[in-house]
Amino acid sequence: MEKARQNVTLVVDEDLLLAARKVALDQGTSVNQLVREYLSALVEEPGRRRLARARLRRAFETGLVDIGDRTWTRDDLYER
Secondary structure (H helix, E strand, C coil): CCCCCCCCCCCCCHHHHHHHHHHHHHHCCCHHHHHHHHHHHHHHHHHHHHHHHHHHHHHHHHCCCCCCCCCCCHHHHCCC
């Protein structure tokens, strides 16, 4: 079932609206759709950041790669 939509009235400078219409035209969409997509991204961004931080935290805890046991010493790497 499709969610109900609400109308919103925005007051923007004429130059900004003209520029937005040009962007929308270039993208083959409408200013209305651009605003909907922007608001959607704005609301979803914190959730995506939280997910990315959780994934990064897990990667740090488990290690990014499994390199096995270290069988060398620092002296092995640098001949004196």
